[in-house]
Amino acid sequence: MQSAAQLRELLGGYASEVERCIRCGFCNSVCPTSNIPQAYMGSRTSRGRLVILQSIITGSREIEFSNKLLDLIDLCFGCRRCLEVCPAGIPIPQIMWSVRSAASKMGLPHASWMLRSFVKNYDKLASLASRFPGLANTLTRSKLGRVLAERLLGIDKKVELPAYIPLRHESSINSQQRLAYFGDVFGLYHEGNVVSGLFSLLERLGYGVEVPRGQRQAGIPLLELGLLDEARATARRNVEILSGYVERGYKILTTSPAAYLALKQDYPKLLDDTNARKVAENTIDAVQLLNELVKRGELELDGGGREVVYHSSCFSQATSLSGAIVGLLNNAGFKVVGTTPRCCGVAGMWGLLREHYETAKQVGSALFNELRDAETIVSQSETCRLWMRSILGKEILHPVEAILKYCKA
Amino acid sequence: MRYKKVSGEDLENLRRIVGEDYVSTDEDELAANAIDAFPGEFHMPEAVVWPGNAHEVARVLAYANENRIPVTIRAAGTSLSGCVPLYGGIVLNITRMNRVKEIAERDMLAVVEPGVIYERLNEQLSRYGLFFPPDPGSAVACTVGGMVANNASGMRAVKYGVTRDYVLALEMALPSGKLVKLGARVFKTSIGPDLTRLMVGSEGALGVFTEITLRLRPLPRKMVTALALFDKVTDATDAVYEIVRTGLDPAAIEFLSRKTIQAVTQFRDLNIPDADALLIIELHGRDEHVLEHMRDVERILERHGAFHIKSAEEEGERKRIWEARKGAYPSLLRISPSPLTGDIIVPISKITDMVAKSYEIAERYGVDMGMVGHIGDGNVHHTWFADRREPGSWERASKANEEIVRYAIELGGAASAEHGIGIEKKKFMRLQHGEAYELMLQLKRLFDPNNILNPGIMFDLEDVMAVELP
Numbered sequence: 001m002q003s004a005a006q007l008r009e010l011l012g013g014y015a016s017e018v019e020r021c022i023r024c025g026f027c028n029s030v031c032p033t034s035n036i037p038q039a040y041m042g043s044r045t046s047r048g049r050l051v052i053l054q055s056i057i058t059g060s061r062e063i064e065f066s067n068k069l070l071d072l073i074d075l076c077f078g079c080r081r082c083l084e085v086c087p088a089g090i091p092i093p094q095i096m097w098s099v100r101s102a103a104s105k106m107g108l109p110h111a112s113w114m115l116r117s118f119v120k121n122y123d124k125l126a127s128l129a130s131r132f133p134g135l136a137n138t139l140t141r142s143k144l145g146r147v148l149a150e151r152l153l154g155i156d157k158k159v160e161l162p163a164y165i166p167l168r169h170e171s172s173i174n175s176q177q178r179l180a181y182f183g184d185v186f187g188l189y190h191e192g193n194v195v196s197g198l199f200s201l202l203e204r205l206g207y208g209v210e211v212p213r214g215q216r217q218a219g220i221p222l223l224e225l226g227l228l229d230e231a232r233a234t235a236r237r238n239v240e241i242l243s244g245y246v247e248r249g250y251k252i253l254t255t256s257p258a259a260y261l262a263l264k265q266d267y268p269k270l271l272d273d274t275n276a277r278k279v280a281e282n283t284i285d286a287v288q289l290l291n292e293l294v295k296r297g298e299l300e301l302d303g304g305g306r307e308v309v310y311h312s313s314c315f316s317q318a319t320s321l322s323g324a325i326v327g328l329l330n331n332a333g334f335k336v337v338g339t340t341p342r343c344c345g346v347a348g349m350w351g352l353l354r355e356h357y358e359t360a361k362q363v364g365s366a367l368f369n370e371l372r373d374a375e376t377i378v379s380q381s382e383t384c385r386l387w388m389r390s391i392l393g394k395e396i397l398h399p400v401e402a403i404l405k406y407c408k409a
Numbered sequence: 410m411r412y413k414k415v416s417g418e419d420l421e422n423l424r425r426i427v428g429e430d431y432v433s434t435d436e437d438e439l440a441a442n443a444i445d446a447f448p449g450e451f452h453m454p455e456a457v458v459w460p461g462n463a464h465e466v467a468r469v470l471a472y473a474n475e476n477r478i479p480v481t482i483r484a485a486g487t488s489l490s491g492c493v494p495l496y497g498g499i500v501l502n503i504t505r506m507n508r509v510k511e512i513a514e515r516d517m518l519a520v521v522e523p524g525v526i527y528e529r530l531n532e533q534l535s536r537y538g539l540f541f542p543p544d545p546g547s548a549v550a551c552t553v554g555g556m557v558a559n560n561a562s563g564m565r566a567v568k569y570g571v572t573r574d575y576v577l578a579l580e581m582a583l584p585s586g587k588l589v590k591l592g593a594r595v596f597k598t599s600i601g602p603d604l605t606r607l608m609v610g611s612e613g614a615l616g617v618f619t620e621i622t623l624r625l626r627p628l629p630r631k632m633v634t635a636l637a638l639f640d641k642v643t644d645a646t647d648a649v650y651e652i653v654r655t656g657l658d659p660a661a662i663e664f665l666s667r668k669t670i671q672a673v674t675q676f677r678d679l680n681i682p683d684a685d686a687l688l689i690i691e692l693h694g695r696d697e698h699v700l701e702h703m704r705d706v707e708r709i710l711e712r713h714g715a716f717h718i719k720s721a722e723e724e725g726e727r728k729r730i731w732e733a734r735k736g737a738y739p740s741l742l743r744i745s746p747s748p749l750t751g752d753i754i755v756p757i758s759k760i761t762d763m764v765a766k767s768y769e770i771a772e773r774y775g776v777d778m779g780m781v782g783h784i785g786d787g788n789v790h791h792t793w794f795a796d797r798r799e800p801g802s803w804e805r806a807s808k809a810n811e812e813i814v815r816y817a818i819e820l821g822g823a824a825s826a827e828h829g830i831g832i833e834k835k836k837f838m839r840l841q842h843g844e845a846y847e848l849m850l851q852l853k854r855l856f857d858p859n860n861i862l863n864p865g866i867m868f869d870l871e872d873v874m875a876v877e878l879p
Contacts, residue, residue, distance in 0.1 A: 020746050023446045025487050025550035040459055040504045042441030055440040060451035063436060072437060087739035
């Protein structure tokens, strides 16, 4: 029974959160993994994971904490949809991260050393690769690159790795309306072209945009792998940098729902300090800002009635940014002919890993059928776009990208 | 009663019936099937079996019956009364049987497998402008099979009735391994004893549903919702009597007591002034009628002293009103980590007495309590605050609840209106039914002579064993 007591201790306050679960099963109704063929099994569902933890924590059965149990916990990929429907307000994804962290401390690491090191340092690697994008892109597109990614990191070799397109930007701070950009890895190293297009548009409207130096990745994959200490350190570093900007009257600008989610919800909880809360209060996403500008008549956009289908990613829903996105697309002259909240299955890095690749495709299958005939698809999440692009063989655009590409401004 | 333990040979035979992947003895899977939404203990089964069709269900039952292995039937596991494998054995889990087999638009009926989730079914039916109305609180998660087994209902019962009113026909597997068909694809028959209705609410004691034929209703064209606040709960109940009896045909009349209103105000972004009672009234129908009827409702509410009335037609505003009701239980949960939830019903003329008695009991036991309920039909859910980690807390709440249940029965009401008996309320069966309880036990013996189905659920096992067949 030693491992139950140990688990309870390592989970700290989350152990009593596990006990508070009333097992109503509402989380199953929104959990993307309810789409996998094995979901007829209770242990493969969201509620099942909580019930299994309850059975251990309450001492209802004697069980050794094992890799087999971790494989079940691993099915939660942190989409956070359950948070919207849980009547008891149980922080389900956070519990799962804590279990992974506890497992690691009990000598059962959740992921390989190589993958953990990669996730911890991905922003540094991406920064380095972005200095030689030609070389880096040749490697990631090559068969060798993919085989290496699979062998070393466990990323399935069928995954099309994202190209390196670094953000190149000269700061323009001679303005009253100042923005400091917090990009996470995609904004800074993979989709720099879209972000710099956004900056040009904002600068024409009188905004000054700066990209704070030394900022690190947002760190949500660290949380999901249970690397909580590392996630906290990353959060502290980012809050230190960004709160300095907030002090000087800047608003913090994001384009990634993961970056927005980290600043708005995760950092204040992880750090529980005033600066993190200040940063959260002063963070705005580009879709919110553009929508405000359009509504105030300061920006006119004409999408010419182009029909778009909007995919509301898990994080766009968790941050409530979807409302602003649909508003922006409509106000920008697009015709939103469909909005789908279905999960694509990738969940950040989760579906890219070889062990999850096929399950992720099963989770997303209903969405893929829905989107198969759509012409212009918009989604805010970077990994959802990467994943759907590779499965559907179609261009999937960030809302800002759709505006830059199709609107007359 | 001695049951046989599930052996390796049994597992092999069960796998032969349902297929290799659909029998599990995995520890984690057993735990996931050992408890439901009733705040009880874990009761581990020895195996979980997932049949894929009616014939497999029948064959599993026949095998278990022959070998005296207990079978506990499980669907979504959302029971608030406890349907768990008290005696181990097999959990027969019907979640794989989740097809909507037919939607007959002209006949306004649907034929479904028992594992279909209620809300998923209504999503499909909405494309035809139809729906299956009972709407239990667990609509997003519960299955139609579980609803039929418990005669579930919810907020719309006052207009649309309960699950029993919609079950036209059933196919079910009996412990003998026989598959029988009950009822017909029509909504009235005069063809002898109505075994279909007997099965609704039988909580898996008599057989396992394998196919359910449901009567449907057209989706209402218009809905209007009103919220009203009262300084005195008796004024609110007086308003309820009048709304119900004046032919205004409300689709819902919901009630929140003072404690519940306070919880909702605290934990939801709702600004509700302090009040002794809150009512939500909803009307469904065609445009002109509904609006006219709502004006009548408002007049009644005013006449009975409501100090605040707000009505809404627009969907967003209506949702906002419903937030107060839908947020009630979640908000109470924030205050009380492991509350005991009641499900009594009284004749509506006795609601005032019942409410007064509830407050008296709560004070006497020193237990906080919030009420919320479908007051239009006399069904009120008490949430008795308890914390299982605190010694004595759960016991106090149980005793308080037991008193109000006895009082409800005394008033001519019932121990459970929609949650079912399960393991929790079987202690009230004799009090509720008197002599008729013996008949029920005989019926159980007749259908399930070896007592393999859901043992200890709804009927106490000792009571079943003690009864003599006539």
